[in-house]
Amino acid sequence: xxxxxxxxxxxxxxxxxxxxxxxxxxxxxxxxxxxxxxxxxxxxxxxxxxxxxxxxxxxxxxxxxxxxxxxxxxxxxxxxxxxxxxxxxxxxxxxxxxxxxxxxxxxxxxxxxxxxxxxxxxxxxxxxxxxxxxxxxxxxxxxxxxxxxxxxxxxxxxxxxxxxxxxxxxxxxxxxxxxxxxxxxxxxxxxxxxxxxxxxxxxxxxxxxxxxxxxxxxxxxxxxxxxxxxxxxxxxxxxxxxxxxxxxxxxxxxxxxxxxxxxxxxxxxxxx
Amino acid sequence: xxxxxxxxxxxxxxxxxxxxxxxxxxxxxxxxxxxxxxxxxxxxxxxxxxxxxxxxxxxxxxxxxxxxxxxxxxxxxxxxxxxxxxxxxxxxxxxxxxxxxxxxxxxxxxxxxxxxxxxxxxxxxxxxxxxxxxxxxxxxxxxxxxxxxxxxxxxxxxxxxxxxxxxxxxxxxxxxxxxxxxxxxxxxxxxxxxxxxxxxxxxxxxxxxxxxxxxxxxxxxxxxxxxxxxxxxxxxxxxxxxxxxxxxxxxxxxxxxxxxxxxxxxxxxxxxxxxxxxxxxxxxxxxxxxxxxxxxxxxxxxxxxxxxxxxxxxxxxxxxxxxxxxxxxxxxxxxxxxxxxxxxxxxxxxxxxxxxxxxxxxxxxxxxxxxxxxxxxxxxxxxxxxxxxxxxxxxxxxxxxxxxxxxxxxxxxxxxxxxxxxx
Numbered sequence: 001x002x003x004x005x006x007x008x009x010x011x012x013x014x015x016x017x018x019x020x021x022x023x024x025x026x027x028x029x030x031x032x033x034x035x036x037x038x039x040x041x042x043x044x045x046x047x048x049x050x051x052x053x054x055x056x057x058x059x060x061x062x063x064x065x066x067x068x069x070x071x072x073x074x075x076x077x078x079x080x081x082x083x084x085x086x087x088x089x090x091x092x093x094x095x096x097x098x099x100x101x102x103x104x105x106x107x108x109x110x111x112x113x114x115x116x117x118x119x120x121x122x123x124x125x126x127x128x129x130x131x132x133x134x135x136x137x138x139x140x141x142x143x144x145x146x147x148x149x150x151x152x153x154x155x156x157x158x159x160x161x162x163x164x165x166x167x168x169x170x171x172x173x174x175x176x177x178x179x180x181x182x183x184x185x186x187x188x189x190x191x192x193x194x195x196x197x198x199x200x201x202x203x204x205x206x207x208x209x210x211x212x213x214x215x216x217x218x219x220x221x222x223x224x225x226x227x228x229x230x231x232x233x234x235x236x237x238x239x240x241x242x243x244x245x246x247x248x249x250x251x252x253x254x255x256x257x258x259x260x261x262x263x264x265x266x267x268x269x270x271x272x
Numbered sequence: 273x274x275x276x277x278x279x280x281x282x283x284x285x286x287x288x289x290x291x292x293x294x295x296x297x298x299x300x301x302x303x304x305x306x307x308x309x310x311x312x313x314x315x316x317x318x319x320x321x322x323x324x325x326x327x328x329x330x331x332x333x334x335x336x337x338x339x340x341x342x343x344x345x346x347x348x349x350x351x352x353x354x355x356x357x358x359x360x361x362x363x364x365x366x367x368x369x370x371x372x373x374x375x376x377x378x379x380x381x382x383x384x385x386x387x388x389x390x391x392x393x394x395x396x397x398x399x400x401x402x403x404x405x406x407x408x409x410x411x412x413x414x415x416x417x418x419x420x421x422x423x424x425x426x427x428x429x430x431x432x433x434x435x436x437x438x439x440x441x442x443x444x445x446x447x448x449x450x451x452x453x454x455x456x457x458x459x460x461x462x463x464x465x466x467x468x469x470x471x472x473x474x475x476x477x478x479x480x481x482x483x484x485x486x487x488x489x490x491x492x493x494x495x496x497x498x499x500x501x502x503x504x505x506x507x508x509x510x511x512x513x514x515x516x517x518x519x520x521x522x523x524x525x526x527x528x529x530x531x532x533x534x535x536x537x538x539x540x541x542x543x544x545x546x547x548x549x550x551x552x553x554x555x556x557x558x559x560x561x562x563x564x565x566x567x568x569x570x571x572x573x574x575x576x577x578x579x580x581x582x583x584x585x586x587x588x589x590x591x592x593x594x595x596x597x598x599x600x601x602x603x604x605x606x607x608x609x610x611x612x613x614x615x616x617x618x619x620x621x622x623x624x625x626x627x628x629x630x631x632x633x634x635x636x637x638x639x640x641x642x643x644x645x646x647x648x649x650x651x652x653x654x655x656x657x658x659x660x661x662x663x664x665x666x667x668x669x670x671x672x673x674x675x676x677x678x679x680x681x682x683x684x685x686x687x688x689x690x691x692x693x694x695x
Contacts (some may be wrong), residue, residue, distance in 0.1 A: 055461065056578060057471045059316045059477065065460055077590040102314055103577045129577065131315045133304055154318040156480070161320070179318050180478040235288040261603030 002224040003095035004125045004171040007046055017223040018046035021264050022232035024067035025050050026076030028243040028250035037259040041094045044268030052081055052100030059128040063184025063233040077131050078108050080137045082120035085138035097124035114141040115178035124148035124171040132165055150174055157193050175209045184214035184233045196225045220270035305494020307614035313493040315580045322480045325493040329400050346391050351381045357514035363641040365597030367661035373509045374674045385535045386417035391691050392503035394421035397484035404428045406617055407486040408472040411601035412444025414488030417620040419453035429453040432471045434464035462595045465605055469579050489532025490609030493580030499655030504538025512542050525550040529652040529674040531603035533612045535675035556598030557625035565597035567571040568625035569608040569618050583610040599628040600648035647676035
């Protein structure tokens with residue numbers, strides 16, 4: 001049983017939803033990323049989703065695109081991400097999943113990526129442009145190294161396909177809340193709870209919901225309906241606001257980590 | 273930390289699994305849209321239903337006589353097909369006595385081959401009950417052709433175009449707007465074609481229920497590479513029968529420029545099984561393939577995944593996509609159609625690169641010898657023709673796809689010549 005499974009089974013016993021905050025690795029710098037991982041863990045995050053930056057993130061809205069661009073200005077790559085996680089692993093046992101597009105994984109080499117990810121302490125991967133049909137080689141490599149490959153389903157995914165994807169997914173099933181891209185939204189669609197309910201009837205695996213969830217009210221509304229709640233853009237916005245442009249490049253303001261921590265605490269409290 | 277900008281290029285070897293499945297592509301992809309190792313559907317889950325639907329609808333339409341007839345009629349009366357196959361005698365003489373046949377796609381309505389595909393796709397979208405069309409455009413030719421087709425068939429149309437390109441190609445922006453389309457400048461990433469494609473995909477993800485995305489080249493997830501190739505292969509089919517009438521045989525060599533590769537796929541495809549016919553795809557070497565300013569994807573790129581498909585890409589060692597450059601804006605793309613990647617691997621088509629200087633020389637050559645102003649993209653094919661002529665036997669029949677006319681480039685070329693003081 002890996003860390004993700006342990007976390008969900010522990011939370012299920014308490015009837016509590018997992019809070020899964022997302023940040024982009026190297027935004028605004030790698031030192032801050034490690035500090036954020038540890039702080040979010042302290043403030044109640046249950047799983048952390050770390051983005052591997054990509055030049056062409058076509059499933060992401062403007063907020064996460066900009067985060068990717070900031071990280072790429074620092075030439076952040078997969079090795080950096082592994083280093084940050086290895087280093088954080090001395091101080092935390094929180095499950096960490098990587099969110100990244102397929103090409104950087106492919107260029108690193110599928111087997112080598114899986115091995116290095118596992119060695120660094122990564123528990124799972126979310127690859128939004130790798131649907132089931134194309135995922136065979138990666139799933140094999142990941143499974144061999146004990147890395148869970150987490151698949152996504154969307155509100156427009158037909159039932160038969162959801163069942164197939166749910167069988168293939170490991171760790172949890174990522175339910176995309178809206179037909180659209182990532183990014184904070186004022187309203188979450190009214191049919192979301194229904195969609196979640198029907199997906200949860202189709203699988204025993206945990207179902208986490210993401211895309212567009214940005215406020216504690218939304219988190220509290222969804223906390224019964226999903227096993228996990230992913231919040232990305234709203235956190236990335238705090239990082240963006242706490243980042244300054246200096247002569248030596250991007251710099252995190254001293255309060256940035258605390259601010260993110262406070263927000264994560266609020267969100268976690270909303271799941272209780 | 274290794275710096276991707278200064279890394280040295282190493283020869284890429286396909287992973288072992290890929291070598292096994294490189295097949296001689298004949299009639300296109302397997303059921304999942306793979307041309308050997310290349311192609312496929314690398315898209316977010318949200319798009320899978322749309323792509324599956326598109327695939328099914330396209331398969332039905334292909335077999336539907338009324339669809340085919342409607343398409344043929346529009347191509348005939350509106351687009352101006354068949355386009356002529358013109359023997360460029362003066363050019364042939366100048367090049368040492370070879371026979372050059374120009375497939376005149378520059379004479380189509382809107383002035384480039386792009387319209388063959390947009391008419392087909394918009395007709396299909398209408399048949400599928402979609403009410404809104406979106407497209408990306410780089411130089412603006414595909415945008416104009418899409419806006420034109422959407423106007424003709426009375427569908428709402430929005431075109432994504434990199435901010436930089438809207439400035440460079442302001443006339444095409446105006447042409448699109450005249451046809452009733454809305455042009456949306458894209459400020460993300462490098463603000464050019466690849467970012468316009470990202471933005472179009474994001475729109476499609478969001479509005480997939482009523483929107484069809486008209487991709488402009490043989491790129492993107494399955495079924496686009498096949499569908500666009502099929503709509504464009506009217507070029508090769510016509511050329512084949514036209515040439516047979518003139519010479520009684522097949523060409524010795526076919527030359528076409530390759531950006532994404534739709535005009536090349538269109539003219540190559542009907543000849544792929546003809547073993548005696550040589551084929552060359554000409555990429556843009558920009559300022560040189562050893563610089564960072566070129567678009568020679570197949571010549572110096574490596575396989576990877578971008579915009580929903582596995583194909584050759586310009587990328588750094590970490591898999592980040594690099595910017596592309598060419599004097600010809602339509603070749604300015606860091607990827608290429610997956611079928612071209614397969615044709616390269618199988619050796620069926622040879623891919624070469626021609627730099628900005630050579631392309632400009634090709635541009636002038638055709639203007640001077642034939643009074644035809646080619647698009648700068650097509651001028652790459654002419655430039656390679658001049659190079660190949662040196663080793664071709666006398667009287668070889670060479671078919672060149674003149675994919676577009678050069679009116680759009682006259683300004684650019686005039687400026688370059690002015691800077692050099694005349695010529």
